[in-house]
Amino acid sequence: MNSNIEVPKPRPINRSRVSYRTASIVPTPALIDRARLIYFDQKQSSPKVPRPAPIDRSKLRYHSLGTAVPKPACIDRSKLRYRSLGVVVPKPALIDRSKLHYLCSAGVIPKPCPIDRSKVEYSEPQLTALERNIHSPITPGAVNFPCFEITPELEAKADQRIAQYPADQTRSAVLPLLHEVQHHFGFISPESIDWVANKLNLEPMKVVEVVTFYPGFRQKAPGKLHVRVCRTLSCAMGGSYELMDKLCEITKIDRSQEDGHKDTISVSPCGNFSVEYAECLASCGTAPVCLVNDDFHEGITADKAQALLDSYQNA
Amino acid sequence: MSDIKYLPGKEPHANEHRLIFKNVDREGWDQSIDTYLNDGGYEMLKKGLTMDPKAIIGEVKTSGLRGRGGAGFPTGIKWGFIPPNNTKPVYLICNADESEPGTFKDRYIVHQDPHMLIEGMVISAFAVGAHTAYIYIREEFPEAAIILEKAIAEAREKGFLGQNIQGSGFDLEIYVHRGAAAYICGEETGLIESLEGKRAYPRIKPPYFPAAMGLYMCPTIVNNVESLCHVVHILRMGGEEYVKLGTPRNSGTRILCVSGDVKHPGYFEVQVGKITFRELIYDMCGGPKDGREFKAVIPGGSSSKILRCNESFSIGRGDEAKELSFWDLPLDFDTLAEAGSMAGSGGVIVLDDSRKISWVLNNITHFYAHESCGQCTPCREGSTWMRKISDRILEGNATPDDVKTLEEVAYQIDGKTICAFGEASAWPVEAMIDKYRDELIAETSEENEFKSPEQQEREKFLISS
């Protein structure tokens, strides 16, 4: 090979001055006679191979998972021989864990006692920030609504809404589709977000960001009667805070968990009622006002709260 | 029009001049197209479609119509902003997102007289050359969305919408698009983003003026419901005649919505600038509740600056300047601007002496903290700060310095944001502090000053020695 290009010879190390430190003293290695070494140019010596051609995946045949292969027989472990470095060794004896002592830096500690799972309280699962945004906590109101399901009627309604916008701007239909979902299924569930995203050919994130932005979309089931009380100035002067208190008293709703921004809906334990504060409902002259589901009611002072709920008794 | 009868108890006041609200609370009136046609409806549409679009824009310019959505910008001039060499489709959007606290005029139009709005929209769309129009209606009007969709279907059936309207060769489709309870969707660029299916983050102007780069980056005209309805009447009366209503530069009629502490709150359609606060609040709304006195008035929706009832203002320039007490101020765009506030959306909120300013301030700051879209830092953080400080003042945990901090925060939002929400949230706070500083400071106490444990120890020592 003519690739033995000469490279400058490194200065010899004066090994007599080198002191070797290892656990045990070893003799200093014999000096290498560097004069006899031939240095290779790394670059040239490594052979070049052509880059593999890309695989034409369209021609690959995939085996369908459907073809049945026999289930492998259970391995009889008692017959196994363990081989270490080629020598057959006996199977290790089982460890009697009751005799083990647990070590920690402090010394021997007692074995931990088993957990009594019946006493463990399970909390809401730990969610990541993204999961929290699409999570729908279960409320007592869930019994009032069917589970999300893609029906032909839903598809037809959706197509009708999508047709309202230019063919290349179907993203505009995000709000109308979410309204359809909320109208039929009570709230926006993670599955329905996927459906809307699929329907409009969007990344699900683009639907999630809309759902979490608009106070008009809720992510948990409200009660059968969802009351939205206006809390803005004119209504507050007309007594809407008192109306809210009265409604909560009648329906036994506890609003202490309500956080005013993200989770604004409080549902009664029976699941029939829920309340929420709304901002100005554009009828300030007839304060205080509220919306019950889709019906608007004006001049509902606290003393009329009972009558308002009673009027829905047959609903 | 004298033969129109109104429902008992809902008759218009003698000072009113009803154009837009002609059919609101009218006896025997309903939302069907037949009722509207029997009353001479859709005649102006037929007339408009025979005119030159430029002539319609000309009439609207002559009429001096100013937008009723809040900013008071002349409608005819806005229509003229569409680039002349434009080749993209033009869109017309009706802003029915009425959500400015204190305003409740569009509600009655969309619930009771949907065909007047549709007629106004067809004429306006024809004038600006739009073939697709959207009505962006707030989510809290579910009933109105159904009424409007029904009215659109009826109008289509009778050939007032769709292809080749009334044989004029003009095509127009109107669709209803429901919002989702966000105040910021009322801001026109936020509305456009929302209509595109995104978060309602307003766009920065320039360059995103809707008339040039609006919906889908095409020229777009956004107008308030009331503004669009006025177009019908301008065409009927002619611009020359219309401009005689109201006062110079403030022509036509507008709907004032009075709420709060008056005997008879309600809506009144009056000629702009012909009515003073005294006439509106004492004569038309019956004055204060028994045993009460008026304290302050918010004249144009909660975003406008509060006016004290015992203030006086110098209105007009040079020789024409005169000193007017609050009660003698006429309610028009220019006078209220000179008085340091604005006519805004026409929502007049009246407060009497039973109201604590700290309570009012707290309610309003909660509204703006809830509704900020969160795009610009001064607005997002500032509105939350203002809410927290006003909470402290209301709860009696504030120090006199807090009032100053609150004022500083407000001035740091104002003028530093993408959309006018920044001003809308800061102005009421600035004005309330400016005019009621003493009252607010009286609710605070030096004792609430935060003291570190070290300081507390030190003070104990100082006192005992």
Ligand SMILES: Cc1cc2nc3c(=O)[nH]c(=O)nc-3n(C[C@H](O)[C@H](O)[C@H](O)COP(=O)(O)O)c2cc1C
């Ligand atoms: C924060 C904010 C909220 C607004 N809300 C509304 C509204 O609810 N309704 C409305 O018609 N205009 C609203 N506007 C005004 C619109 O941006 C726009 O000026 C108006 O729709 C134009 O119509 P006009 O020229 O007919 O007034 C709002 C503006 C801002 C800055």
Ligand code: SF4
């Ligand atoms: S000013 Fe407020 S509402 Fe307007 S864009 Fe900025 S953050 Fe959003």
Ligand code: FES
């Ligand atoms: S304040 Fe309640 S409707 Fe406007």
